[in-house]
Amino acid sequence: MKRFLSLQKITSEVKNFVLSQYFGDGLRITFGVVFPSLILAQFDLLKIGISISLGAVCVSISDAPGPITHRRNAMFLTMVLVTIISLLTSLCGISVYLTGALVVLLSFIFSMFYVYGNRAASVGVAALLVMILGIDDIRPLNEILLYSLYILFGGLWYATLSLSLYSIMPYRLASLSLAESIIEIAGFMKIKAGFYQKGMDYDENYKKLIEAQIIVNERLDAVREQLFKSQKIVRENTQEGRFLLVVFVDMVDLYEQIMSTFYNYQKLHKQFDHTGILKDFESILNHLAEQIENIGASLKDGTKPKINLFLPQRFKELKFSIETLVLQKEDSSFVSSFSIISLQALKNIEVNIENIYLRIKKINGYFNEKEQEKLGRNNIKTAAFTSHQAYNLEPFIENLNLKSENFRHALRVSSMMLIGFAIAQSIHLLHSNWILLTIMVIMKPAYSLTKERNLDRLMGTIAGAFIGMIILNYVTDNRWLFTILLFCMLGTYSFQRKTYLVSVVFMTPFILILFDFLGMGSRALLIERVYDTAIGGGLAFIGSYVLLPHWEHEKLKKTLVEMLEANLAYYHQVSQMYFGENYQRIPYKIVRKEVFVRSANLASGFQRMFSEPKHKQKNINEIHKFSVLNHLLSSYVATLALYSREHFEDLPNFENLQNIAQNTENMIKEAMKIIEKSEFVDIENVRILKQENTNIQKEESKIIIPDQFMNIQKVAYDICKISERIKL
Numbered sequence: 220m221k222r223f224l225s226l227q228k229i230t231s232e233v234k235n236f237v238l239s240q241y242f243g244d245g246l247r248i249t250f251g252v253v254f255p256s257l258i259l260a261q262f263d264l265l266k267i268g269i270s271i272s273l274g275a276v277c278v279s280i281s282d283a284p285g286p287i288t289h290r291r292n293a294m295f296l297t298m299v300l301v302t303i304i305s306l307l308t309s310l311c312g313i314s315v316y317l318t319g320a321l322v323v324l325l326s327f328i329f330s331m332f333y334v335y336g337n338r339a340a341s342v343g344v345a346a347l348l349v350m351i352l353g354i355d356d357i358r359p360l361n362e363i364l365l366y367s368l369y370i371l372f373g374g375l376w377y378a379t380l381s382l383s384l385y386s387i388m389p390y391r392l393a394s395l396s397l398a399e400s401i402i403e404i405a406g407f408m409k410i411k412a413g414f415y416q417k418g419m420d421y422d423e424n425y426k427k428l429i430e431a432q433i434i435v436n437e438r439l440d441a442v443r444e445q446l447f448k449s450q451k452i453v454r455e456n457t458q459e460g461r462f463l464l465v466v467f468v469d470m471v472d473l474y475e476q477i478m479s480t481f482y483n484y485q486k487l488h489k490q491f492d493h494t495g496i497l498k499d500f501e502s503i504l505n506h507l508a509e510q511i512e513n514i515g516a517s518l519k520d521g522t523k524p525k526i527n528l529f530l531p532q533r534f535k536e537l538k539f540s541i542e543t544l545v546l547q548k549e550d551s552s553f554v555s556s557f558s559i560i561s562l563q564a565l566k567n568i569e570v571n572i573e574n575i576y577l578r579i580k581k582i583n584g585y586f587n588e589k590e591q592e593k594l595g596r597n598n599i600k601t602a603a604f605t606s607h608q609a610y611n612l613e614p615f616i617e618n619l620n621l622k623s624e625n626f627r628h629a630l631r632v633s634s635m636m637l638i639g640f641a642i643a644q645s646i647h648l649l650h651s652n653w654i655l656l657t658i659m660v661i662m663k664p665a666y667s668l669t670k671e672r673n674l675d676r677l678m679g680t681i682a683g684a685f686i687g688m689i690i691l692n693y694v695t696d697n698r699w700l701f702t703i704l705l706f707c708m709l710g711t712y713s714f715q716r717k718t719y720l721v722s723v724v725f726m727t728p729f730i731l732i733l734f735d736f737l738g739m740g741s742r743a744l745l746i747e748r749v750y751d752t753a754i755g756g757g758l759a760f761i762g763s764y765v766l767l768p769h770w771e772h773e774k775l776k777k778t779l780v781e782m783l784e785a786n787l788a789y790y791h792q793v794s795q796m797y798f799g800e801n802y803q804r805i806p807y808k809i810v811r812k813e814v815f816v817r818s819a820n821l822a823s824g825f826q827r828m829f830s831e832p833k834h835k836q837k838n839i840n841e842i843h844k845f846s847v848l849n850h851l852l853s854s855y856v857a858t859l860a861l862y863s864r865e866h867f868e869d870l871p872n873f874e875n876l877q878n879i880a881q882n883t884e885n886m887i888k889e890a891m892k893i894i895e896k897s898e899f900v901d902i903e904n905v906r907i908l909k910q911e912n913t914n915i916q917k918e919e920s921k922i923i924i925p926d927q928f929m930n931i932q933k934v935a936y937d938i939c940k941i942s943e944r945i946k947l
Contacts, residue, residue, distance in 0.1 A: 235402070237711075238519035240284055240395035245713025247384060248279045249705065251377040252712075270366055273352065274373020278302045278369055279347040283338055283383050283716070284392055284441065286448035291382060299343050299376035301349040305370050308353035309363040318354060319640055322655070325350055326636040333664060334614045344659065349657045354640075390459045392517050393445045397467055400438035401515035404470065405508045407431045408477050412504035414484045415497040417677050421484065425847050429822040432850070435474065436819035442467055449677050466518075466585055473511070473578050475811065479571060483930075487564070490557035496540050497563070503533055503572060510579050514576050523586045534573055541565050560926055571861060612928070625883035627767040628664040635662065635762040639755060650747055657755025662762065666770065667830035669763040673756045675720040680752040683727025684745050691735055704732045764832075771828035772837040776947045778817075779842075779894050783938070785810070785817040787887045790931065794880040796863040797873040797924070807860070814853050821846055839946045840858070848941060853932045859927050876928045882908045883928075886935040893942040905939045907932055919934035 236242055252272045259268030278301070281293040304325065311317040329343030349370065358366060385392070410428050413419060446467055449460075491497050506527060517524040545562055618625050639658050661672045694700055695804035710725030727748060734744055788810045796802055825846050828836055884933055885904045892900045 224574045235516065235519065238395075239399065240392055240715045242713050243391075243395065244251040244282075244284070244716065245711075247381060248276075248282075248377075248712040249708045251275045251279060251380050253705065253708065255373060255376060256736065266374055267369055269375035270369035271376065273349065274298075274301065274370035274375075275377035276373075277349050277370070278374040278377045279381075279712075280345040280348070281338065281341045282377075283341055284396055285338065285444055285648045287382075287385055287389075289338060289448070291378075293342055294374070294378040294381065294861070297345045298371060300342065300346045301374060302367050302371040304346050305349050305353055305615050306363065308350045309356065309358055309366060312353075312355070312357050315644060319637065321350070321658060322354070322640050323633045323637050326356075326659075327629045327633040330662075331615060331618065331625055333625045333628065334618045334623075335610060339610075342764035346471070347659050348656070350379070351652050351659065354643075354652050357770045390463060393442070393449065393463055395847045396438070396442050396445050397463060397470075397682050398515040400435065400442050400467075400776075402434045402512055403468055404477065404542035405437045405515065406472050407474070407509040408511060409505060411477060412501045412508065415487075415501035415504070415833065417488065417492055419484070419488075425850070429846060429850060432815075433826070436815050439471065439474070439815065445670070462585055466514075466582055469578060469582050469585075471808075471812075473543045473575065473582070474815075475577050475857050476571060476578065476861060477671070477859045478854050487561065490561050491544075491565070492539075494544060496537075496544065499533075499540060500568065500572070503530070503537065506530060506533070507572070507575055507579065507912060510576075510583075514579070517586060524583050526583055530576060534576070537569055538788055539859050564926075567862070571858075574861075599750040606893035612753050612930050621767070621866035624664050625767050627769060628662070631766045632658070635758045639758050642758075644752060646906055650744070651751065653748065654755040654758070657752050658759050658762075661756060661759040664769060665827050666763045666768055669759055670830055672673035672719060673694075673760050676723055677756050679720050679723025680727050680749055684731070684749055686724070687731035688745055691731060697736075700732055700736070704729060704736070707732065716886045720917065747939060770831060770835045771824055772835065772947055775824055775828070775842065776823050776894060779845065779942075779945070779947075780891050782821045783887055783891045783894075785813040786852050786856070787884060787891075789814045790854060790880075790887070791884060793856050793863065794883075796929075797859075798880070799874075811860075812855075814856075818850065818853060821849065837947065838945045840940055844941050845938065845945065846940050848934055852931060852938070855927055855931045855934065857929070859924070862924060862927070873924060873928075876925060879908055879910065879925075879928045879932055882906070883932045883935045886932070886939050890935070890939045892940045893939065894945060894947070905936065907936050 252275045255275065256265060256268035259265060259271070278294050278297050281297040282290055283293075284290075307321060308318070311321045325347060329346050332343035333338045361874055407428070410424060410431050413424050413427075414421070440719040446464055487497060507530075510524070510527060510530075513524040516522075541562070544557065544565070548557065548559065548562060617623075621625060635658050636655055639654045643654050657676060661676055663668055663669045663672060690700070690703055694703065707725045708731035711722050714725065716723035730748070731745060792803075792807050792810050825839075825842055828839060828842070882904075886906075889900060889902075889904045910929055
């Protein structure tokens with residue numbers, strides 16, 4: 220049975236990957252790159268075909284998922300740049316000094332493209348790629364012009380292919396991107412379910428939760444960009460566009476509900492482990508996570524998700540178990556280990572989980588064609604939820620100083636590229652430009668990312684070289700070799716944005732087989748590939764560690780303060796609902812989005828610091844605690860927000876809690892001052908106020924509200940105390 224379930228899981232994962240945007244990108248790029256060479260080879264024009272394929276490869280680098288206008292603009296800019304740079308590189312080939320100067324200049328300029336975001340940086344990578352591959356490729360003047368034109372044709376061919384596929388399936392990429400985010404939300408929920416497991420390692424599960432939160436927020440941001448910046452979806456109001464928008468909006472709300480299923484798990488386990496009821500909560504949460512996964516899978520394969528018909532019965536059984544515990548508590552002859560507040564917490568968790576189920580049912584209903592026809596015109600104010608990048612010289616010029624992380628990165632890259640170029644020229648290897656290629660691909664603004672890429676590149680190259688050697692030794696039929704070549708290309712391009720290590724494992728045999736087809740393959744080529752990768756990786760590592768390095772603790776202070784600012788705004792927005800203010804949908808969703816984004820930024824920063832040398836990991840334990848406490852804070856606030864909208868028909872006025880709320884806000888502000896080392900810190904503000912006893916707390920349905928306010932105040936106090944120990 221276990222073997223069958225394991226096989227079923229593997230089959231499901233393979234299916235999910237084949238239907239993912241990663242595999243779709245891989246197919247598109249592989250076809251776009253192979254087709255020109257394959258056709259022209261039939262006319263003995265393989266050399267021209269390879270030049271055209273190079274143009275297609277370069278343009279494909281900037282064709283990352285996103286709004287179609289961004290993709291189109293990036294592809295056409297890449298076309299222009301690679302054409303000009305291929306011409307410049309060939310013209311400078313007459314002098315090693317001119318080539319060296321060009322390498323340094325272009326490496327600096329295009330590494331600075333990070334100031335404009337990841338898509339602009341990918342344009343820079345494409346430009347550097349065509350420069351590196353053009354070094355030592357000496358041609359007559361007439362061939363130089365033709366070579367640049369072939370690259371331009373290759374770029375045009377690929378851009379035409381990509382834009383044509385979009386026009387045929389305009390919603391496919393957005394749908395796949397949304398599906399990926401939904402599947403990640405399901406994974407996040409499974410981790411949350413783990414907190415109800417007996418004997419759970421809380422610290423380890425918190426770590427998994429924060430890592431999952433990073434991925435979820437990255438996916439949601441990607442979907443937000445694709446949906447909200449797409450004119451066809453937002454303005455034209457087609458049925459499919461409306462469908463994707465409402466599913467996304469409800470999924471973000473669902474994610475908030477999942478976040479809000481957060482309580483003092485240690486206290487719950489202490490009081491309820493012997494009853495077995497927490498296992499029931501874990502089981503239901505995992506079933507709901509599977510339902511969410513089914514929604515993501517349905518978006519991928521175009522089917523309709525099916526709801527688990529046994530879930531309503533499971534909820535009835537769970538409610539009965541809770542009521543049994545309530546009766547035991549009320550029975551004076553029964554000695555119970557749980558409190559009334561803990562029982563109320565169980566009731567509220569059950570209500571929240573049931574609301575998650577109802578929202579899942581609501582989203583499932585959107586897949587019904589009749590329901591889709593009822594969807595109204597889009598009235599979402601999308602501009603408030605997206606960021607806009609200015610593409611002018613001002614950001615570039617402003618970053619030309621040593622305080623800029625991007626400027627220091629550009630200096631590191633250009634310096635290491637110069638050293639790599641000097642080594643390549645001195646050792647006279649046949650493909651020594653692989654050294655430069657390795658440096659370009661590995662070096663990233665953050666040390667931790669460079670380190671990770673370096674290890675992936677080295678291990679992937681060694682593993683790929685070993686696989687390539689076996690293939691070339693035992694496969695002699697050219698038809699089989701070509702099939703393996705296509706498979707390796709597909710793997711390379713499918714995993715390049717998902718798992719870089721796997722992409723490199725596929726890339727190395729692909730290159731070795733390609734050179735074998737061109738009559739340039741040998742054991743020496745395999746050794747040179749590994750040798751050049753080791754040299755390039757070594758230079759990239761040295762540059763990141765020694766030359767104007769960027770350590771995470773240098774900018775973490777700003778990240779911590781921004782996290783507190785977001786949580787403060789979120790708490791203020793939610794708490795005021797309990798003191799007479801009406802729920803305002805747009806302002807609330809904006810502050811909630813900021814909490815999601817800044818939580819992911821903090822978690823990412825912590826992860827990067829964890830990969831740095833030990834002596835650079837300043838206050839890492841305190842920062843981890845700070846990150847967990849802020850996650851607790853935002854989860855408790857999300858719980859309050861949920862209660863205000865879904866647990867009361869008419870929200871009572873909890874004015875007696877205003878002093879608690881104000882004190883909490885004061886402590887969060889003091890925590891910001893403490894981190895910034897402000898001289899205006901007022902330590903008297905860092906205190907816990909006791910709750911006033913009022914009649915409103917006697918009503919069982921409202922017991923949890925004051926308890927949540929007190930929990931949030933306690934977390935704010937703990938944040939102040941941990942902030943005092945952070946020295947940045």
